[in-house]
Amino acid sequence: MNNKESTMSKKKVFGTKEWSDISSNCQDGCENDCKYCYAKASAVSGGRRTVEDWKENRPAFRKMSKAVRHSPCKVMFPTTHDIVPDNLELCSKAIQKLLDAGHELLIVSKPHFECIEYICDRFGGYSDRILFRFTIGSASDTVLTHWEPNAPCFAERIACLEHAFYSGFKTSVSCEPMLDDNIGAVVSAAENLITDAIWLGKMNSAYDRLAINGGTDEDVDILDILLQTQSDDRIFELYETYKDHPKIKWKESIKSVVGIEIPTEAGLDI
Numbered sequence: 001m002n003n004k005e006s007t008m009s010k011k012k013v014f015g016t017k018e019w020s021d022i023s024s025n026c027q028d029g030c031e032n033d034c035k036y037c038y039a040k041a042s043a044v045s046g047g048r049r050t051v052e053d054w055k056e057n058r059p060a061f062r063k064m065s066k067a068v069r070h071s072p073c074k075v076m077f078p079t080t081h082d083i084v085p086d087n088l089e090l091c092s093k094a095i096q097k098l099l100d101a102g103h104e105l106l107i108v109s110k111p112h113f114e115c116i117e118y119i120c121d122r123f124g125g126y127s128d129r130i131l132f133r134f135t136i137g138s139a140s141d142t143v144l145t146h147w148e149p150n151a152p153c154f155a156e157r158i159a160c161l162e163h164a165f166y167s168g169f170k171t172s173v174s175c176e177p178m179l180d181d182n183i184g185a186v187v188s189a190a191e192n193l194i195t196d197a198i199w200l201g202k203m204n205s206a207y208d209r210l211a212i213n214g215g216t217d218e219d220v221d222i223l224d225i226l227l228q229t230q231s232d233d234r235i236f237e238l239y240e241t242y243k244d245h246p247k248i249k250w251k252e253s254i255k256s257v258v259g260i261e262i263p264t265e266a267g268l269d270i
Helices: 003-008 038-045 061-069 085-100 113-122 124-129 141-147 154-166 183-193 206-212 217-228 232-242 252-258
Strands: 074-077 104-109 130-135 170-175 198-200 248-250
Touching: 038 206, 061 085, 074 085, 085 104, 085 113, 104 113, 104 124, 113 124, 113 154, 124 130, 130 154, 154 170, 154 183, 170 183, 183 198, 183 232, 206 217, 232 252, 248 252
Parallel strands: 074 104, 104 130, 130 170, 170 198, 198 248
Antiparallel strands: none
């Protein structure tokens, strides 16, 4: 096999691998209890947790050991839980461990202001190695509350973005999954507070994850409507609207629709 054939045969990256070389977590479970959560669906289907007890935060610092031992690279933290007031000190210890190991950090969160304020203050000396990526899938609190029952409201997430930006940190936003068809409201609110990018992505494996995570018939009806807004035709319209926007990037779920090449190397963040 020649080099060209070898490159073509490589597996395309998706999910966390689009953004980072490796992932790290320090907890099992997540109090946000998002209805579309891949980590909850994996834990429930694997028999490790139940639909009801997933929202109980259980410290699991041992999960960090592999990332701490890994040679310096780009690490996404966390990926299967969030940073919330109840686990802030635990997550701060994890962040320190990862920084001490020489890693660059992509800190991903549906952010609470008190948590981001604390992290910015404690780790201000590492701002060159930390990129925040705040998840904001809608500007509507009604929509956010439906899909992410215990996560912060829209205004608090934007306030966190503003605080991190003016504290000198690198900033970005994840609109994956987009939770309605008015993602332009998120872009408008966030674009001037971004040093990196706003990522747009579809809802992935939606029906399967919703079923595993205990979704109701009403949830399915709402999902039906949401996915109609993410048809290929609508995604092409979205792409045409933002294809020349200097701060918009596209997740694999959209790249595959509009014909953008999907990387085969993890962590490129493109």
